[in-house]
Amino acid sequence: xxxxxVIKGPDPMDSLLSAAKKLxxxxxxxxxxxxxxxxxxxxICSDAxxxxxxxxxxSTYKLDRIVTSRLWGFPIMLAGLGLVFWITIAGANYPxxxxxxxxxxxxxxxxxxxxxxxxxxxxxGVLVLGLYRGTSWVISVMLPxxxxxxxxxxxxxxxxxxxxxxFNMDRLFKKSGGHGKQxxxxxxxxxxxxxxxxxxxxxxxxxxxxLAILTNNFVPCNGRWPTLILLSxxxxxxxxxxxxxxxxxxxxxxxxxxLIGITVTLTVSWVMSKTALRxxxxxxTLELPPYRRPQIWKTIVRSSKEKSLNVLTRAIIVAAPAxxxxxxxxxxxxxxxxxxxxxxxxxxxxxxxLGMDGFIIMAFILGLPANEIVLPILLMGYMSxxxxxxxxxxxSIKDIFLSHGWTWLTALNMMLFSLLHYPCGTTLVNIYxxxxxxxxxxxSAVIPLGIAITVTFAxxxxxxxxxxx
Amino acid sequence: xxxxxxxxxxxPNTGKSTLFNLLTGLRQHTGNWAGKTVITAEGEFTHNQxxxxxxxxxxxxxxxxxxxxxxxxxxxxxxxxxDVTLVVLDAxxxxxxxNLALQVLEITGRAVICINLIDEAKKLGIDINLxxxxxxxxxxxxxxxxxxxxxxxxxxxxxxxxxxxxxxxKPLQIxxxxxIERGIAELIPLVEQTVGSRYPARWIALRLLDGDNSLLTSLxxxxxxSKRYETKExxxxxxxxxx
Numbered sequence: 001x002x003x004x005x006v007i008k009g010p011d012p013m014d015s016l017l018s019a020a021k022k023l024x025x026x027x028x029x030x031x032x033x034x035x036x037x038x039x040x041x042x043x044i045c046s047d048a049x050x051x052x053x054x055x056x057x058x059s060t061y062k063l064d065r066i067v068t069s070r071l072w073g074f075p076i077m078l079a080g081l082g083l084v085f086w087i088t089i090a091g092a093n094y095p096x097x098x099x100x101x102x103x104x105x106x107x108x109x110x111x112x113x114x115x116x117x118x119x120x121x122x123x124x125g126v127l128v129l130g131l132y133r134g135t136s137w138v139i140s141v142m143l144p145x146x147x148x149x150x151x152x153x154x155x156x157x158x159x160x161x162x163x164x165x166x167f168n169m170d171r172l173f174k175k176s177g178g179h180g181k182q183x184x185x186x187x188x189x190x191x192x193x194x195x196x197x198x199x200x201x202x203x204x205x206x207x208x209x210x211l212a213i214l215t216n217n218f219v220p221c222n223g224r225w226p227t228l229i230l231l232s233x234x235x236x237x238x239x240x241x242x243x244x245x246x247x248x249x250x251x252x253x254x255x256x257x258x259l260i261g262i263t264v265t266l267t268v269s270w271v272m273s274k275t276a277l278r279x280x281x282x283x284x285t286l287e288l289p290p291y292r293r294p295q296i297w298k299t300i301v302r303s304s305k306e307k308s309l310n311v312l313t314r315a316i317i318v319a320a321p322a323x324x325x326x327x328x329x330x331x332x333x334x335x336x337x338x339x340x341x342x343x344x345x346x347x348x349x350x351x352x353x354l355g356m357d358g359f360i361i362m363a364f365i366l367g368l369p370a371n372e373i374v375l376p377i378l379l380m381g382y383m384s385x386x387x388x389x390x391x392x393x394x395x396s397i398k399d400i401f402l403s404h405g406w407t408w409l410t411a412l413n414m415m416l417f418s419l420l421h422y423p424c425g426t427t428l429v430n431i432y433x434x435x436x437x438x439x440x441x442x443x444s445a446v447i448p449l450g451i452a453i454t455v456t457f458a459x460x461x462x463x464x465x466x467x468x469x
Numbered sequence: 470x471x472x473x474x475x476x477x478x479x480x481p482n483t484g485k486s487t488l489f490n491l492l493t494g495l496r497q498h499t500g501n502w503a504g505k506t507v508i509t510a511e512g513e514f515t516h517n518q519x520x521x522x523x524x525x526x527x528x529x530x531x532x533x534x535x536x537x538x539x540x541x542x543x544x545x546x547x548x549x550x551x552d553v554t555l556v557v558l559d560a561x562x563x564x565x566x567x568n569l570a571l572q573v574l575e576i577t578g579r580a581v582i583c584i585n586l587i588d589e590a591k592k593l594g595i596d597i598n599l600x601x602x603x604x605x606x607x608x609x610x611x612x613x614x615x616x617x618x619x620x621x622x623x624x625x626x627x628x629x630x631x632x633x634x635x636x637x638x639k640p641l642q643i644x645x646x647x648x649i650e651r652g653i654a655e656l657i658p659l660v661e662q663t664v665g666s667r668y669p670a671r672w673i674a675l676r677l678l679d680g681d682n683s684l685l686t687s688l689x690x691x692x693x694x695s696k697r698y699e700t701k702e703x704x705x706x707x708x709x710x711x712x
Contacts, residue, residue, distance in 0.1 A: 012663045013689050019659055020677035023652040029679050036645045041567040048601035049563055052594030201527075201537040289482035290561060292589075295616065 064164065064288060073168040080161070081258065084152050085251035089233055092144035093247070099140035100397075107132060125331060126324055130380065134323025135316050137397070138376045142226040146308040149225060153190070154303035158294035162187050167288060176266040177273025178215075179208035186212070186265060189219040193423050197430040207279045210440065211272055213431055215265040217423040217448050220258065223371030224418050228257055230375065234398045235411030261419050264451060314370055322366070322373055326380040340381055354453060355413035355460030357404065364417065369425045374418065409469045413456040420452035473632040474522045476545055478573055479557035480566050481528035484585045488557060488615035489525045492625075516625040519632065524551065530565075532572045533681070544687050546576055547668060552632045554580045560590035560597060560612065570606065571643060575672045578638035580608045581627050587612040588619060608638040642671070652678045664688060 067076050110132060114124040156162070162184065169183035181203050189196040196216050203209040220228055232253040233246075273279065329340040337345075344358035351361045359381045367374035382400050401410075422428070422445040432441035463469055479485040489495070493512025510525045526545055527538035546554055556573050558566035563584070570582050584597060603610040609627035613620035630636040644650065656674035664673065668688070676684045 013685055013692070016656075016659055016663050017677060017682070017685050020652075020656055020674070021680065023655060023678060029649065032646045032649055033675065033679060036643050036649075037568050037571050040571055040641070040643050041564050044567060044602060044605050045564040047605070048598040050596045050598075052596070204536040290589075 061288070061290070063291060067161075067164050068167045068288075073164075077165060077168060078255065080156070082251050082255050084149065084156070085229075085254045086247060087152060088145050088149045089229060089250050089254075090244075090247045091148045092229070093233070095144040096140050099143065100137070103136035103140055107136070122331070126327055129383070130323040130327030131320055132323075133383065134326075134376055134380045135320050137379055138316055138372075139312065141230055141375070141397070142372070143308065143312055145226060145229050146222075146312065147304055150222075150303045150308050151300040154299050155294050155296065158292065158299050160289050160291045163288050172266055173269065176270040177277075177279070178211045178266075178269040179203050179205065182208065182212040182215070182269070185216060186219055186262075189216045189221060191222060193217055193219075193221045194426040194430050197427055197434055200434070205279070207273075207277050210277055210435065211269045213435065213440070214272060214444050214447060215268050217427070217444070218261045218265045218268070218420060220261060220419055221371065221424075223424065226372070227375045227418050228254060228415055230397075231411045231415050232257070234401070235406070235408045236415075257415055257419055260416070264420065268447065268451070314372060322377050323380050326377060330381065330383075344381065353460065354417070354456040355409050355463070356417065356456070357410070359404070360410075360414055360417075364421060367424075368422075371418070371424050407469045409460060409463050413459055416459065417452050417456050420448055420455060422446075422449045422452075471633070472520045472522065473552040474524065474549070475553045475555055475628060475632070476524045476526055476549075476551040477555050477557060478526050478542060478546065478569065479528055479585075480530055480559065480569055483528070483557045483559040483566065484615045485528055485557040486525060488583070488585060488613070489523060491615050491618065491621070492521075493523050517629060519629060521628070521632070524549075529569065531569060532576070533676075533679070540683055540687070543684070546573065548687070548691050550577070552579060553628055555583055555628065556580055557583045557585050560584045560586045561593060561595065563595075563597065571641065574606060574608065574640035575642065575675070576669050578608060578640035579631055580638065580640065581624070581631055582606060582608060582610040583624055584610065584612045585615055588614040588617055605641060607640045609636065645675075649675070649678060664692065 066072050107128060110128050111124065114128065165187055166180065166183035169186075170180035173180050173182045184202070185196050185200045188199045193216050197213055200209050200212040200216070203212055229250075233250045236250065236253040326340065329343070330338050332339050334342065344362055346358065347361040348358035351358050354361075359378055363374045363378035363381060366377050379397065379400065382404055423431070428441055428445055431444050432438065435441065477485050477489050489510070489512065492514045494514070495510065495512040512523045512525075514521050514523060524545065526542040529539045529542050532539060532543040532546070545551070554573055554577055556570045558570060570580075573580055582602070584599070587597070590597065597612065599610050599612055609631065611620055611624045611627050613624050615621075627636075631638070645653075653671060653674045656677060657670045660670040660673050660677070664670075673684065673688070
């Protein structure tokens with residue numbers, strides 16, 4: 001007998017599929033397949049698995065009734081976030097000061113050494129004032145908060161809290177037209193945007209995945225936390241507040257920044273899903289895994305060793321040459337002023353409109369490869385631009401900023417710009433690789449940049465109009 | 470000394486990456502949430518003078534190609550045809566986890582089922598009859614705790630049996646409804662005629678009945694031989710902060 005489905009035509013594969021389609025046109029095939037598999041699973045388990053006490057099984061989910069409840073879900077989330085910040089700021093404050101003093105003390109000996117061998121002053125400038133100072137600041141400012149923040153975050157992650165965050169956020173993302181899993185990829189962005197772009201692969205629909213990719217930049221990553229933590233603890237809290245209250249207020253400011261980021265994420269998702277990426281959110285199942293006691297020491301050691309050192313190494317690798325270059329640019333004089341000052345002066349008029357200055361914008365532009373180096377470049381730029389301050393602790397970092405006319409508005413807008421501006425180079429490359437579209441890669445830099453400029457401009461104008469600075 | 474490839478498959482949150490790290494000594498990022506391993510990572514380990522190349526597939530609930538990571542896992546098992554597919558299951562929610570194991574067994578009998586978190590299951594008062602499960606599935610079943618390094622030796626021994634061919638499994642094939650079975654029977658000859666005997670014809674027929682276009686796209690690409698499956702290692706091992 002001849003087969004009823006003769007394969008012919010240009011592509012046998014397509015004929016195969018159409019043959020299959022003909023056979024399957026009764027629909028509900030997927031349901032039958034799935035119920036077939038589930039039936040066998042259930043059969044095996046009822047034969048081979050016995051439960052002493054079924055109630056015990058539900059016990060790990062008791063906690064979920066509280067942390068994912070409509071009433072308590074968000075307050076607990078915010079309190080948790082605040083607590084993590086509070087621990088980070090309170091714990092990092094003193095070690096940062098000690099490290100800065102230690103490096104300052106060593107610098108004294110280095111300078112003495114250079115003088116003893118009659119080294120030319122430019123060599124001392126390049127190596128000590130540029131290279132050494134730049135890198136030692138990066139270490140003292142970034143290492144202590146990272147050593148606290150990353151392990152605490154990793155503990156929460158291994159405990160199983162992140163899926164609960166996603167569960168709570170799901171409603172908001174649904175309303176903004178995105179996918180609930182966007183909450184998970186967003187959480188991953190708190191660690192690293194570049195990695196989070198890869199993690200958007202868990203989102204099935206291309207439309208919703210694109211939303212997750214476009215908005216991932218709006219949560220601060222490893223590279224931006226140190227900048228945010230440092231600036232908020234220096235400028236955003238009144239001088240009168242001290243001790244625990246000070247730490248507490250700083251944590252509140254950081255939380256505010258994160259909330260702004262999440263609000264922008266939701267708003268952009270909503271606007272995009274109403275315009276360029278129209279569509280209806282798809283359904284999905286989000287698994288809430290049982291809570292597990294994290295392996296505390298392993299987690300702490302691993303996250304310190306890998307995450308903290310990783311970020312720090314990258315910062316130093318880029319900051320060290322950047323330190324030399326900025327020192328050279330700051331000391332090569334053309335037409336009565338250093339090259340660095342010329343460059344900063346070029347950006348300055350525009351930057352002033354945004355409540356910042358030319359050095360800050362320059363630092364953001366030079367910091368495209370990695371957000372870790374924005375702050376070091378800025379500091380080095382300031383230091384080599386004539387206002388030589390003797391640095392012997394964190395307090396003098398603030399003096400450097402103040403001597404360049406910083407106010408709380410400058411700090412706030414730099415934080416906002418850091419939060420909202422384009423993603424780092426690696427993230428952009430990943431976006432291009434994942435979407436295979438130059439258009440979306442460019443848009444994912446241009447949209448955030450536009451928002452960052454708009455927001456900082458508006459804030460600067462309003463604050464000045466009201467005469468608050 | 471021989472070289473074998475082992476693919477690690479499993480639902481998210483089953484401790485698959487923990488086991489992978491334990492065996493290979495790598496530090497693939499572990500975390501308690503779904504979808505953390507979105508790229509496949511590779512490592513190596515040795516047992517009884519055999520060298521195993523371990524491939525950590527993304528954690529998935531099914532191989533029905535709902536998303537990019539499910540496609541990646543499915544394509545690896547079908548096209549790369551690892552010597553052993555190790556399916557890691559969570560002992561505390563075995564019924565749901567078994568679905569993936571059943572789907573893997575529909576593709577290949579060269580599999581070992583590894584029931585992880587057995588110590589947690591004991592704590593919760595769950596008793597699992599390994600022999601009964603192994604008998605039904607037709608492949609070796611081992612209970613382990615990757616975290617506390619329980620049962621690892623036994624697992625490696627079973628891996629070796631399947632890898633070397635000392636054990637040939639008779640994997641459980643699910644019998645579907647009459648309609649589906651009739652469709653499969655009609656399609657199998659066509660599938661074999663079109664794609665050859667290298668790939669599991671029954672499974673492909675089933676997926677085609679379900680209208681799985683992405684499988685067909687992958688098949689086409691592989692038939693032309695233009696696209697070799699690339700094991701991506703974009704973020705490297707354990708590097709989450711990758712600017």
